[in-house]
Structure formats: structure tokens, C-alpha cells
Amino acid sequence: MKLTELKQGEEAVIVNIDANSELRNRLLSFGLAAGERLSVKGHSLAKQTIEIEIDGTLIALRREEADKIEVKRP
């Protein structure tokens, strides 16, 4: 499932990140990589932006970017 399908407060593990190398690098520098655990903390109107927590860091993602992150429930 996609990261955007998670509800607020849900936890999940990253399975795969399907993005070009620039975005993948960027996500990696924020600690987002396959196998890492994250949780959804909040979102703006119509889920246009999503706030997640990973390894103690809060990160904001735009919907398009979040759609590229595949997750599974632990």
C-alpha cells in the first residue's frame, strides 16, 4: 500500500521507494529508506501535505512524493 493510504496515527514499515535518484537521495538524508519504521502524524486539508515521524524526526511530504513510498503495516 501507499504511504498516502495510511490514516493519522498509523504505523508502517517502508517496503520500497519508487523515485528518481535525486528524490531518493533526499529522502534517504532524512532517514527514509526501505525497512525503516514510520508513523503518520498529521495532514493538511485534503491530504495535500502529510506529516510523518521517522526515527524521532518530523518530516513533511507533499502528496506526490508520499505516493512514491510503498509501505506495509507491521
Next chain:
Amino acid sequence: MEHIPIKVAMVGQPNVGKSSLINSISDAHLHVGNFAGVTVEKMEVETRYCDEEGCCEYDITIVDLPGAYSLRDFTLEERVTRDFLLNEDYDLIIDVVDSTHLQRNLLLSAELLELGRKMIVVLNMNDEALKEGIEIDEKQLSVILGVPVIKTSAKTSEGLDELKRLIAEVYKKQETDSKIVYSDFIEEEIEHLVRFFSERHYKSDIPLRHLAIRLLKEDTAIYRKMHEEPIWIELLPVLREALEHIYLHTGKKDIEEIFNDEHFAFAKGAKMEAMSTKSMRAHNLTQKIDNLLIHPYLGIPIFLFFMWALFQLTFTLGALPMEWIGATFDWMADLSKELLGESALSSLVADGILSGVGAVVSFLPNIVILFLGIAFLETTGYMARVAFLLDGFFHKFGLHGKSFIPLVTGFGCTVPAYMAARTLKSRSDRMITLFILGFMSCSARIPIYVLFAGAFFSRDDAGNILFLIYIGGALLGLVAAKILRMTAFKGEDDPFVMEMPKYRMPSLKLIYHVVYGQAKDYLNKAGTFILMASILIWFASNYPKNPQLEALYQQKIERSFSQEEKQSLQAQLQSKKMQESYLGIVGRFSEPFFAPLGMDWKMGVALETGLAAKEVVVSTLGVLYSLGEDIDEENSSLQESLKKNISLPAAVAFIVFVMLYIPCFASMAVFVREAGGWRYLGYLFLMTTAVAWSLSFIAYNSVKLFL
């Protein structure tokens, strides 16, 4: 006593408290400037350390490099940091790490370790980590990384003296023991290459291990260098084989990705070994505040309230000192006239320099308050939330969530707004924002709006007209952004991936430095650029002199009896003089340009002087419509005079033009600096003038049709 200079490059991810750390080094001397060629702020700090044994003094210069999440990503800041680390001359690196986000920060450390330079890792914000129940074994971490690790806290000044001692100690070392351990299959290939070099007694200026790693990472610079050497022939097949092995092992063909995964594994491993979490008391407070501030429905109203409050503060609180400054400059102008007598020189000083520079300096209080507020919102971590809330809406128009900060600032003054656009990382986002900022009506245009709205509309309508003007400008800005995004700045759509820093109380010292820097910048400009522009405008409106005309009027004035007649003659003289001045000549020359908008040469000249500053438009209109120089927006006789001489369609066209064309000289100068070239000013000038002219043309004709 011996003095030894040490140059230190301070690196760290954003929000790790680098600036606070630097500011809390007690005996530090700060220098703030820009990195050459870019508008990224460069902060340097000088401090001393006295070695007790040898008693030699170390003069330590710390260069605070821009925050970088990694050395790979090429945001402007990250590029500056990377270029500095690779090309500049420095003795050692201080890597500042946020103890509360160890793993993510160690990713950058891994990249830094690969540079093979002397290095110290600083575990900053140790007090916060302890509060969150995180404990880090710095000795263990030091063993893993191969470099000294020290705990500090900017808040409690913990470890700062020890840091200085370490700098001197590391400086004295021959070379670094920094190491980053890779997976076995890569370590094997490194070992293989190192053996290859040492067997051939190859002389390298960097340690062989680093040489091998950089070759495996396909570092272009090192390939270029090795290519020149005889050993290259033998090296090539060995290297090719090594890379093949790595590809085979990982099943990937992208060496960058392979090493990124290695860094990630390294950072994770180092964290697991060195960090223990006693309890998870992590940022409960931040979570609670966020539940309110980024609430899907409440978030935006709350934000709008903050903005409203900031602008109220800016303009009400700033009004008083603004008056004082204005009064001081008026007093200085009067004084200079008294001292110098009525002469060309006194006119230059009083009417040219002091009034021009004074008008600009008087905005200083507004600017300081606005920047104080913005610095506060930014350092607390709130601005990141605003970007989060607004990105969805802004993205539709080709803007970035963070564009909002400069756009809002633009309603106050375009100059600081241009500077605030620096927060945008992607160049196309920044350029689009810079280009549309002028459409946000700045406060200097208010006098013109008030004057015209009062003259041509009833008192009840005037307020609505003002509101329309502001909203209209903002909406047009959004449309322009969309068009620019689709045409001129297609560019990469910058992904919106942003850290939401924990909420923090900013240190007063930090805010002081930010605001002080901005205020100094602003005053500098008033002292140089505005000064020159004022002299130029003064000259163009006073020369060439026509002594005959003046003598003629002087006679008339002397002969007249009533005070009123004298005043009106004086005004006529002013108007005649203006017609014959260079400015008047320019006005006539440009008359055909403004004619299709229903404007005469006087309105044209008023708009042209408005290029210098919008404040000038009203006083120019006053002079040209024969009322002497003491004109302000409250002056109802000027309003009457305008009403008599200008048609309603032309007045509407004038307002539209003022709304949309370039704000002022000062903003142009700043724009050139922020956009990175004079040619962009050319584009901006063309764009704003074209938009202003065409919309003003449409406004003129549709109002005429409507009547």
C-alpha cells in the same frame, strides 16, 4: 608568544543549533557576510585558545557553513558547503550533530569522514537529549568513527572550552584516523586496491585507503588526477574488476546508490552501538502544539491571525519611531539650509540627499519589527508548519509552500521581501517568487492610492477600492506565477520534503544577530544606493536652470500684494521650472508612451520618478499640478486639482499602473543581487512594465466604455 592560526569549517544539518553554538562561544568576534557570488550568508567567528603547556596562542577562525542534509543534494546552500569543503583551505572540520536525531545526522558525518580530513564530531543539544531519555556513549562513538567526539550544549555552554582544547589538539595531529567501515565485500575491494598501491610504492598525498575509496566511488576529480599518471594503465583493469565485484554482490549498477546504502547502514550501526534510549519521552510538547497549529481546519485561520498581528505590530508600533526619524531628517534639512544659505549646495543637501535618504531610513523601524517577527516565527520552527499548511494551495499556482513568507513581507516592503525569498531552495521557485513579489502592493504605494481613491471615489467606496487593489495585486501575482512556471521557469518541480523542527524557544542572541544583520544591510543601502539616486533625481528636476524665468517671476512676486497671490506665483514658477528641467524633457519625450492610457506628460513623469521610490510620485504630482512642494495625501486641494485635470478612466489607469510596475530603485538593486544578474532586472522591468501598461490600457478603455 607564538600565534598559530587555525581555520575550522563548521558543518552540520539544518536545525542542529550551529548558529547558537557559535553565538555562545563567549569571547567570539562575529563577522557576517556572504559567500562569494551567492547570497548565502557566511558567518565567521574568531576566538582564542591558550595552550597551557607550550603556551602558544591559537587564533581559531570558525567558518559556519550553510546547513546541509547531505553533500550530494544540490540546493544552493548544500552546494556552497560542498564546494567549500572540497576546494577551500581549512585545517579541520567540526561536524555538529543533533544528539536527538543521531542516526540521520550520522549520515552526513559518514560523508564527511570520507573526505579524509581532520575532524571533530560535536554532539550538540546534549541537554535536550537527556531530557528525552537519550544517552549517547561518546567514547564508543569516537572509537567507531575514528575521530574525537565531544558533547556540548549551546544553552548551558557545556563543553565549549573543551571544544577549543580539542581543536588545538586535533590540529597538531599529523593526519586523521577517521574511518568509516563498509560492508565486507566493499572492504575487500578497498584492501585489494590499497595492496595494489603499496606494492608499487605509490606515493600519494592522501592516505591510500581514501584514495581507494574515492576511486571506487567514481570521484571525477581523482580519476582526472590518476589519469595523468603511469600507474593508470595497470590500475584500470584492477579497478574495473573491483567495481564488477561490487555490482555483482549488490545486484545494483548505480555506485552512488550503493554507497548511499552503505552510509545508511553505517549510520544506523553506529547509532545502535553508541546510543541507548532509557525511555521514550520524545517531543510530547511538539506533538501537542502541532495538533493545534497544523490542524487541517484550524491551522490556516490561526496562521492568518498571527500574520495579521505581525502587520498590526509592524505598522502601529513602527509608526512612532518612523515619525521621529522623519522629523529628525526634516530638522537636519532645515538646519543645513540655515547653515548653507539658499544655494544650490543647500538645495542638494536638503531637498536631494536628506529628503531622499530620510524617506528610506524612516522605514527602518518597520523593517526591524517585521524582521524581528519573522526571525521569531522562523527560529521557533513555526514557519515550517506554515509551509506545510499552504503548500497544497500554492503548489497549484507553481509556487512553493515557503514562498508565502516573502509574499507576505512584500505587503510591507518589497526590499526585505526579496531578501526573504532566500529561504527557497530551488532556483525556479525562488526566481518565480522574486518576479511576482512586486505585485504585492508595498506600503509606500498607500499614499498614492489614498490620494486617488479620495479624489475620484466617494469616501465610502475608497476603503473598498483599497481592498480591491491589494487583493487584485495578490491574485495577479498568483496568475503570473502560474504563467512563469509554465513558460520561463519550467525547471524542476522541487519536491516538498521538509523537516519539521521541534518547537524551540529561540535564543535572544541569535535573533539579535539576525535582525542586526538585516538592519545593517538596509542602512548600508540607504547610505550608498539611495543617496546616489536621490542626488540624481534632485539634479534632473532642478536643472538646467533658467535665470531669466526665475528673474521674471521674482519680479512678479515682489510686485504682488496678497500672500495668496505670492504663493500661487511661486507654485507657477515651480511648475514652469519643472517643465524645463531634464525631468520635464524626459516627460515630454515619453508622452506618446502614456498617451494610449489617457495620461498626459505630467502623469507620465510622476510614474517615472516613482521608479526611484513610490513616495516620490505624490510629491511630483504636487509640483506638476502647481501647488508647491508641501503636498501629502491629505491635501484636499491637490485632490481637487487632480479631479479637474484628470479624467476618471485615466485615474483608474494610473492606479493600475502604480499597482503593477517596479517598486523602487532600492528594490531593483536588491533584486539584481538576489536574482543573480543584471539581465534578470531587465526581464523584470520588461515584464512588470508590459503587465502594468496592458492592464492599465484595458482598465482605461473599459472604464471609458462603461461611462
